[in-house]
Structure formats: structure tokens, C-alpha cells
Amino acid sequence: MHLIDVYIQEVTRRLPEKNRQDIALELRSTIEDMLPENYTEVEVKEALGKMGSPVSLASGYLDRPMHLIGPRYFDVYVTLLKMIVPIAATIAFIILIAENMFSYNGEEALINIILTIVGKGIWEILSISIHTFFWITLVFAIIERTDTSKEKLPLTTSLKEWTPDDLNNIPYILKGKEISKSSIFGSLLGIAIFTAIYFNAVQLIGVYEKIQGKLQFVTPTFNQEVLHAYWLIVLIAIGVEVALVCYKFVIGQWTRKVAIMNTLRHVVSSTVFILIFSNTNLINPDFISYLERLFNTSIEIKSSIILGVIFLWIVSVVIDVIQGFRKANISK
């Protein structure tokens, strides 16, 4: 008797309140039907063994699914996760870099800042990933449980069932033409770091010396005023870069249009770069005299050095532009 009570309790406690009594009554009469008049505990166990695990019996009675996210939503769920988690993590990391750079007071060594950013960054990326993962999963688990339609077919990302027309919206990406997500996130990160450094160059880039056992910033490389005089065009160039990254993200592969846009953004950023670098007042005079003292020779910022740097820059730009067009022209 006792075992039967416990068995029924084990089943019904998993069921909604309103069904419990009726199902309990039916189960009891069924189990007793299986038993002889004066039954022993062994016989009870045998009968309950035939009834099977209370969990699976209860799940049979429930309409609720026994999984978190079923086949109907699983593909949409995974696709969204793959899209949103890296974006959230990258944005969090960029914000972290920006925060650290802009609140920088010039007292700490650059290496310490980098270490802090890496340490905090790993933590931040982990926690943001877990957060987004949790919320997306929660939303889908709720949708799974509130979806009253009995349809079983998987949904596409537009939350409709698949039709052949959907294929029209998907680009056919040839091997070698795809723009990887990691390159997109890498570019964004690069832009963020560049922006942060540009506005803090005077406190970050320069000569560090060990004074009284501590690494200290002695002389900045660049001339603050000259560097910052260009802030407007630098911002424009950054804007163009970000726009191109977003455009590449949307298109997802190298096309002629992407290659042309890529060329355009190189023209803009190169113009800005050359403008800034060809200014002979860019390098801080203190920095030059420091080098002179260090190497015991007189150094002059010759136009040939500047030309050399600009030449290298242009070579790398041309290579990237050509690569873009080469990938865009892959057709088999």
C-alpha cells in the first residue's frame, strides 16, 4: 500500500494541480487491478515495474515539452547565438578599451594599462557572453512553452516556415570570397584601439625610463597640438572605416562593390595619414633631442624618412586594394 502511495505521489507531483486527483484515482485503480486480492510487497514492486518510471509516466501526461528548446526553434536559436554573442563580446571589449584609455591620467605605464585591459577584457568577454547566452536561451525557452501551434517544422530566421523563395535571399558564397566574422571584429577592435591611442598619444607613446625602479613616461613622441589639429578629418576617416566594416558585415563576401568601397576608404584614410605625417612639426622636438643624446649624433627629420614611411603605407594599401579586387573577381 505504502509503495503505491509513494509511486502515485511521484507521478502526480509533476502534474498540474487540476489533473492530479483524477489521475491519482485512475492510477490507483489500475495498479490495484494488476494485483491479486491479498498482495505482497514483491507483487507490488512487480506491478509498479510494469508501470515504468514515474518521470516518464508523468511526462506522458504533460503537454509541456521535456526539452528546453525543441527542433522547431533550435536552428533559429543557434543562428542568433552565433550572431549576437560575438557582437556583444566585441562591443563590450571596445567599450572597455575606450573607458581605460580616456580615463588615463598619464601616470601609469602603458604596459600596465595593456595588462589591465587584457585581464579585465577576458573577464568582461566571458561575463557578457554568459549573460547574452542566458537571456537568449531564456527567451527561446519561453517561446517554446508558449507556442500553442502544434506545428513541428523548423522555422527559418525570419520565424516563418521554409519555402524555396527563401533561397533568393541567401547569397551563394564561393570559396575564398567570404569575409570572415573574425576579420570584421578584428577591424572594429583595431579602429577602437587606434581611436583611443590617437586621442591619448601624448600620454601613451613616447620614451619610458626607469626612474627609481619605476617605469616612467619621460617624453612624448608626438607634438600634441599638431596631432590634435587634425581631429576633424581623423574622425571622418574613422567614420568611413566603421561604415565600411558594417557594410562588409552585411554583404558577407567580396564583391566588386565591396572592393570599390574598400578602395575609397583607403583613399580617405591615406589622405589623412599623409596629411598628418608630412607635417614636419609632428614629432616633438624634445623627443628628437632625447634620441640625439641617446645615440650621440644629430638627427634631423629628413623628408626622405617621411617619404619612406608614406611609401611603405601606400604599398600596403595598394596590396590590400588589389587583394580586394582579386577576391571579388573569383568566379568559380
Next chain:
Amino acid sequence: MSKLLSSLTIELRRGTLTLAVLSQLRTPQYGYSLVQLLEKSNVAIDQSTLYPLLRRLEKQELVVSSWDTSESRPRKYYVLSEYGIEIFEKLKEEWEQTTRELYTLLKGEEENASN
């Protein structure tokens, strides 16, 4: 091998369970009497599937249930509703057609193998 075979067999039989249960419910039956009826015809049935199935059929209005409290032990009886009879007949036709088709298919395969 045998594990795979048994899981395939279960899968094969799963769909026929509803039909088997409906076929025995022209006269009112309670849970255990239904089990015995099915077992008599050698239809093996997992009891933890049967009782929830009966409830689902009731929810789908294919069967109606009533409690009989006149005997020493209260029992819940299930019987086909009119709608249930209609669906059962159609399902039966469906099954017969499927078995015919499959029979022809398997027969053809046998001949191919012997040639």
C-alpha cells in the same frame, strides 16, 4: 545491432498504437482491461505510454470517459465517441492501404533478391 533493431522496431510500432487502442474501444474499457485485451492479441504495450495516451485521446474528443463507482473499486471507463468512430474507420483504411503498399514493395524486393 540488437539494440538498434529494437529501437527501430519500437519506432515502427509507435504509430500503430493509437490504432490498436481505438480498435478495442467500441465497448467501454477501463485501463487494465484494455491492457489485457491488447495482450491477448499479443500487442505488447508499454503501460506508461498507454494511460497518458487514453487521456490524450479524450482531450482530442475521440473517446469519452466516465467513472463507474458501483463496484468495490472505482474505475474509469473509456469508449469511442461518434467522432472517434469516424476517425477510427478512416485510420483503419489508411493502415490497410499502407500495409498493402508495403506488402507489394517488400514482395517485389524479395523477387529481385531471388533472381
